[in-house]
Amino acid sequence: DQQVKQNSPSLSVQEGRISILNCDYTNSMFDYFLWYKKYPAEGPTFLISISSIKDKNEDGRFTVFLNKSAKHLSLHIVPSQPGDSAVYFCAARSGGGSNYKLTFGKGTLLTVNP
Amino acid sequence: GAGVSQSPSNKVTEKGKDVELRCDPISGHTALYWYRQSLGQGLEFLIYFQGNSAPDKSGLPSDRFSAERTGGSVSTLTIQRTQQEDSAVYLCAGGGRSNYGYTFGSGTRLTVV
Numbered sequence: 001d002q003q004v005k006q007n008s009p010s011l012s013v014q015e016g017r018i019s020i021l022n023c024d025y026t027n028s029m030f031d032y033f034l035w036y037k038k039y040p041a042e043g044p045t046f047l048i049s050i051s052s053i054k055d056k057n058e059d060g061r062f063t064v065f066l067n068k069s070a071k072h073l074s075l076h077i078v079p080s081q082p083g084d085s086a087v088y089f090c091a092a093r094s095g096g097g098s099n100y101k102l103t104f105g106k107g108t109l110l111t112v113n114p
Numbered sequence: 115g116a117g118v119s120q121s122p123s124n125k126v127t128e129k130g131k132d133v134e135l136r137c138d139p140i141s142g143h144t145a146l147y148w149y150r151q152s153l154g155q156g157l158e159f160l161i162y163f164q165g166n167s168a169p170d171k172s173g174l175p176s177d178r179f180s181a182e183r184t185g186g187s188v189s190t191l192t193i194q195r196t197q198q199e200d201s202a203v204y205l206c207a208g209g210g211r212s213n214y215g216y217t218f219g220s221g222t223r224l225t226v227v
Contacts, residue, residue: 044205049215091157095170099170101159
């Protein structure tokens with residue numbers, strides 16, 4: 001039972017254009033959502049997060065949008081750069097107190113062409 | 115150290131052998147997580163430590179898998195009698211008390227032949 005789904009395994013965009021990465025989830029108890037970026041042979045690195053009580057969070061070229069009613073979030077990268085080419089994982093946090101767990105999607109490979 | 119360190123970076127083992135994977139987290143990170151990524155899959159949660167105790171072991175796929183953490187620091191993940199389906203990248207991550215974004219190590223690529 002996949003609680004966090006990234007339905008697009010890959011996405012290709014031109015440099016300078018917008019990249020939109022999508023993520024759907026099923027568990028309404030998730031309270032935080034995060035995006036991680038992963039280069040080959042490296043561990044994932046935290047990119048940006050959003051609380052379930054917000055609908056938008058922006059950090060430079062990266063913006064995450066959350067639509068709770070649709071259980072959908074998206075990551076927008078604008079303008080896209082070749083160095084953004086990586087696998088992007090959507091993750092959702094559950095738990096409480098000092099016991100949290102992240103549930104990850106399968107990832108989307110973003111390729112930004114020069 | 116400056117980051118989460120995992121060793122070995124690569125491990126090839128014969129089916130049926132036991133393996134130990136090590137994670138050395140960032141000093142002060144009380145929470146430690148193990149995940150694995152099999153080919154074509156997302157990151158699969160295995161186990162979570164808070165200090166030396168493991169309040170959530172729900173992701174361990176079978177009783178061949180075990181993990182421990184000593185001194186609130188180094189953790190080892192042990193896989194006994196390895197099977198080919200255990201082949202994956204095993205990732206360790208640490209997080210501070212208020213850190214929503216975990217810091218991951220580079221992982222151990224395990225290949226069971």
